[in-house]
Amino acid sequence: MNKKYIALTLGIVCLLLSLGISVQLKTMSTTSSYTTGSSAENKLRDEVFRWKDKYDTVYKQLEEAEEVLEKERKSATENSTEAADLEKELLNAKTLLGQTEVKGKGVVITLDDNKALVNMSSISIDPNVLLVHDGDIIQVVSILKNAGAEAISINDQRIVNTTAITCDGYVVRINGEKVGAPYEIKAIGSPEYLKGSLEVSGYIDMMIEDGVMVDIKKSNSITIPKYEGVLTHKYMIER
Amino acid sequence: MIIIAIIIGCVLGALIGMGAPVIPYTYTGYLAIAIVAALDSVFGGITAVLKGKFDLKIFVSGFFGNAILSILLTYLGQKLNVDIYLAAIVVFVGRMFTNLSIIRRHYIEKWTNRNGITSKD
Numbered sequence: 611m612n613k614k615y616i617a618l619t620l621g622i623v624c625l626l627l628s629l630g631i632s633v634q635l636k637t638m639s640t641t642s643s644y645t646t647g648s649s650a651e652n653k654l655r656d657e658v659f660r661w662k663d664k665y666d667t668v669y670k671q672l673e674e675a676e677e678v679l680e681k682e683r684k685s686a687t688e689n690s691t692e693a694a695d696l697e698k699e700l701l702n703a704k705t706l707l708g709q710t711e712v713k714g715k716g717v718v719i720t721l722d723d724n725k726a727l728v729n730m731s732s733i734s735i736d737p738n739v740l741l742v743h744d745g746d747i748i749q750v751v752s753i754l755k756n757a758g759a760e761a762i763s764i765n766d767q768r769i770v771n772t773t774a775i776t777c778d779g780y781v782v783r784i785n786g787e788k789v790g791a792p793y794e795i796k797a798i799g800s801p802e803y804l805k806g807s808l809e810v811s812g813y814i815d816m817m818i819e820d821g822v823m824v825d826i827k828k829s830n831s832i833t834i835p836k837y838e839g840v841l842t843h844k845y846m847i848e849r
Numbered sequence: 850m851i852i853i854a855i856i857i858g859c860v861l862g863a864l865i866g867m868g869a870p871v872i873p874y875t876y877t878g879y880l881a882i883a884i885v886a887a888l889d890s891v892f893g894g895i896t897a898v899l900k901g902k903f904d905l906k907i908f909v910s911g912f913f914g915n916a917i918l919s920i921l922l923t924y925l926g927q928k929l930n931v932d933i934y935l936a937a938i939v940v941f942v943g944r945m946f947t948n949l950s951i952i953r954r955h956y957i958e959k960w961t962n963r964n965g966i967t968s969k970d
Binding site (some may be wrong): 626630652 | 858865866888890903905927
């Protein structure tokens with residue numbers, strides 16, 4: 611009788627214990643595997659997570675609101691050809707601005723730092739030339755635009771007319787977001803034309819000569835995400 | 850029987866834990882210290898059972914008391930900006946090793962005794 615009670619309590623306690631452990635493991639795997647550090651550091655990290663969480667929920671709300679708006683617009687334009695034409699025009703304008711997800715054929719270019727050579731302790735090579743810089747990305751994007759690319763994204767950051775590509779230490783800042791190597795540049799356009807232009811320009815060859823890892827692939831189906839920011843103007847006035 | 854109960858408890862807890870929602874990152878530090886306290890209590894309980902002086906009241910109060918006290922200490926440490934939870938971890942893990950060595954010794958003695966009897970025969 612007594613042993614039964616002991617077994618029962620130990621069982622319940624073990625249940626609580628493994629419950630706690632599994633919840634903890636689950637939480638840690640969804641947030642971050644890095645737990646050590648002082649409490650001040652943890653607090654800061656915690657704050658970052660909370661802001662990210664908040665951002666995600668607000669972004670989700672925005673997406674839902676946009677969906678509702680789209681639905682409303684569709685129902686409002688259902689029985690009027692004029693409104694339907696306007697709707698089509700609006701969608702076309704949005705697509706041109708980069709506010710819709712698009713797909714088509716084109717090329718995928720991957721630029722990566724030459725990590726093997728950077729880690730080697732040879733002094734004869736300046737490690738700077740082995741890395742992908744903001745200038746390299748700007749060059750590639752310009753070549754692609756020149757070759758008639760209709761939509762370009764770098765690591766899922768859509769290139770729109772307000773996009774800036776700047777250096778930010780070890781990473782590159784695109785659309786205000788930090789983007790790190792490897793850089794996957796997707797471009798929609800004529801695959802032959804885009805690839806040919808890149809090869810002809812000589813810039814790719816120069817990067818390969820420097821030791822940067824470059825890979826160009828033609829693809830028949832590329833999906834480029836929409837621009838996630840807001841396009842607005844403040845100083846310019848329509849005339 | 851006690852071992853079976855422990856295994857069933859662990860498996861059930863893990864199964865429930867898989868379906869349970871994640872907790873906010875803020876509380877992971879507290880939960881971690883509570884887990885260490887609970888682990889210590891379980892080892893203490895097993896040792897007490899082996900020694901034959903297991904007391905239900907002492908065990909349950911120790912389980913919850915240790916966990917709550919360590920959580921409070923962690924909270925206080927965060928307010929004072931001192932990592933007090935390290936002290937709690939040192940105490941709990943130290944005790945865990947002591948208890949583990951007692952458990953180990955108990956079973957090894959049992960085993961050698963049985964072997965000694967069979968070899969004598």
